[in-house]
Amino acid sequence: MSETLRRFPSSSLVGAALAGVVICAWIALHVFAVWHLDATDAPVLAVVCLIGLTWLSVGLFIVAHDAMHGAIFPGSPRLNRAFGTLALLLFAGFSWRKLIVKHMAHHRHAGTDDDPDFSRGGPVAWYIAFVRTYFGWREFWVLGGSVILYALILGPRWPYVAFWAVPSILASMQLFVFGTWLPHRPGHDAFPDRHNARSTRFGDPLSLLTCFHFGGYHHEHHLYPSVPWWRLPSTRERGGA
Template structure:
């Protein structure tokens, strides 16, 4: 049952992003419908966060447990749509994050302020591959659609905003040092948002980040049920 739910939710996020992206880029006249354009931008940003979370669950084999090929396929597709990211590169770095969370060996960790930390975060994951994939996609869109900003505004902008959202709620708030004591060796804390806000900000990876480090194979939609499990 869990596999069916995980597969359905991953498919829903990917299909919703594709549908909204196609509508916004190919059919929406932003100048005639500015409010709808803003709503599309907000929706694509949140769904872009969802794409990354789908890929993240796939890295832990949590979408369809015991089926690595399916997890890899869905994760690779989600990362490609998000920003052309490499599955292999991200899974290696993310596993290093779990082994060395909150230390100098953690690729997601920085001792600088939030802005310099975010810049380091972007540099860690955005390289030449991503540059050429996104650049090539923009050129292809330009050849097909002509000189329109829609393919940039409804892909690059949501991806950038989503990366900021993922960084703030999924990395900086849970792992920043010198704020309050971490509960254990995982050097991770949960932000303790209510479930609706936790879902909206980072698909529960902010509100239940410590639970994720305790139970990394648990998918995002089951994380709230993990809170206080050891005490029950």
């Protein structure tokens, strides 16, 4: 038995494998769409790639989110940080250090004025505040530098960089709606407890497609933050993690 298998339980290896699949699938589809796809000759395929990259971009953020909670490799902060850092870099050049600090504050103060993810404005104003919280000069220079590098390499094909920027923007909207606004908006119905979070209960297929179960099982996530996305449905079925 290898050292990895001795150190980590099988469920952790499943989580790491799924995280690897999401990251590798995003890279493969991104390379194909940017470097090999001719959208003018295959517009339907281009749309399919755009949808696929958007969903996989949501997955990148969820991988990083699980890593923040130590859910990919429990007991190994270094491995979790490595997975999370790579996923956030691919997603939009985000800073691991910045996001983990703010996300832990979200869990401590969910749905209050001390919650960096919370706003008392409407959904549009809330989304703008949500983006401004996480997108700063670091992200601007990382993404801007990447666009310039792509343009220099690709030449006339540089607009295909949209297959990175557009999916990231769409994914941020998807994450906001299904992972923040619907679970935490006040006044819609009563929250079940002090976590100020509700589960949308879309059903597992839609829950997976919208936000990798972090909408459909958002309250469960706040109850059991160390449970990875793929195990969240079992927390409701079994009444615990």
